Amino acid sequence: MTNHTRRNVLRGAAAITAAGGLVGTGAGSRPAVAVPGGTGGPAAPASPAAPAAPPATRHFPFLEGAFKPVTEELTAFGLPVTGRIPRELNGRYLRNGPNVLGLEDPRAHHWMLGEGMVHGVRLREGRAEWYRNRWVRSSQVARKLGEPYPRPVPPEDFPCNTHVIPHRGRILALQESGPLPYELDDELNTVGTYDFRGTLEGAFAAHTKYDAHAGELHAIAYYPTWDHVRHLVVDPAGRVSRSTRIPVADAPMIHDFALTERYVIVLDMPVTFDPAAAERGDLVPYVWNRKHPARVGVLPRGGGAVRWFEVDPVFYSHTLNAYEEGPNIVVDMTNFPAPFLVAGRGSGGPYGAGTARLDRWTIDLRHGRVRTRTLDDRPQEFPRVNEALVSRQHRYGYSAASAEMTLAYLAADGTPPDRAFGNALFKHDLLRGTVQAHRLPRGAAASEAVFVPSDATDPRAAEDDGYAIAYVHNPDRGASDLLILAAQDFTSAPLARIHLPGRVPLGFHGSWVPDA
Secondary structure (H helix, E strand, C coil), X not given: CCHHHHHHHHHHHHHCCCCCCCCCXXXXXXXXXXXXXXXXXXXXXXXXXXXXXXXXXXXXXXXXXXXCCCCCCEEEECCCEEECCCCCCCEEEEEEEECCCCCCCHHHCCHHHCCEEEEEEEEECCEEEEEEEEECCCHHHHHHCCCCCCCCCCCCCCCCCCEEEEECCEEXXXXXXXXXXEEECCCCCXXXXXXXXXXXXXXXXXXXXXXXXXXXXXXXXXXXXXXEEEEEEECCCCCEEEEEEEECCXXXXXXCCEECCCEEEEEECCEEECHHHHHHCCCCCEEECCCCCCEEEEEECCCCCCEEEECCCEEEEEEEXXXXXXXXXXXXXXXXXXXEECCCCCCCCCEECCCCEEEEEEXXXXXXXXXXXXXXXXCCEEEECCHHHCCCCCCEEEEEECHHHHHHCCCCCCCCCHHHHCEEEEEEECCCCEEEEEEECCCCCECCCEEEECCCCCCCCCCCCEEEEEEEEECCCCEEEEEEEEHHHCCCCCCEEEECCCCCCCCCCEEEEECX
């Protein structure tokens, strides 16, 4: 494989995260700065002069509005709060996302290729102690910021931009298909790459599932030149204890998966790697492949062969959770209707045949079939569950509707439905089949909502005894707020609205990192 092809393979693989679209995003780097009441990080040289604006006829949706990258690293202490922060919330809320650094030409960039930036708020004893945002310091980010990279450069170095999770006392920024995770310290400074104590070989994943009952971290890793995907198990000692190869054709993109008490659910959909596109230098060499069958694989966690079930083609984006129910496996997930053109239609921007919805797939192991139904057809993404119930039966789920996110992924010549213009956070009661919507104003773009239990040590606590936490843009301030909602009183006013000193652009996934 030539260097040119290899470079584009990696760029394309790194680009496939929450969803896709051929778009540009641009921002130059600037020094870290202090805000009133805060101190700045280490100074960095100013970026080169901004390039000339693209022609007026060219539209870069991820360069604008709630997606627009920020240009500074901020640190602020003693954040102002409207309302009251629950005193039991002691920890950090972190969220990762692409935030391009030093872009010279938006036409030669894909949003998902933006350098990862982690945003965090530290809560303690009813106070919002600090806010920080920091780029993940890969070698290229360090170079752009004029900083040293004080360690060997890994073979495939990328500033992980998709997720950030706590694991065994560490904070890990994640990326799929190649790059190692990057470890961060408690103040979001980059420690270095992390390979699970020398036991990780090859690619890792953007989405992991932690089974709290078994103490295991699970992942599905893929790579554009593999003829398989890998199910990885990280044991309670923090080592990759098992790597199971699952043969697949056409090098599919497998962004997420699901886990039950006894099974791993592998989602093999018709978005596959295109070597010709990589050879041409396409920004995203993944295509909708009509010849690739859509199927769901059920792999026993204890070992054995994968059992495959065919389904109608969709573009799945994220799983909410999965569990076993008698001879059936239930998987709740968000899906886009087919076809989904990951790289966008031509150069005009992102493309989707419709908006993402919340679906339920029931895999009937006894009769060898999959039943599908839509739980909620309103536009929504980033479904989350009480993390203590990963792989076990859940009743509640949380998701986000962001007008700018929805509109950015529709066809440029399409007419979006009126409901695509709304901003809201949703709480789904999947037992009763009801949905509560915490509605947000126009311009208040909502990011993913993460559930945080009131008391994670209480086994008798109700599943929804806790809080939904999300970054939401505040159009009146031109900055973001961290909203804290009572999960059992979801439609009421936020318990607390923490006012941040800057914007948190729409991005991907985050986690609550409780104090030890």
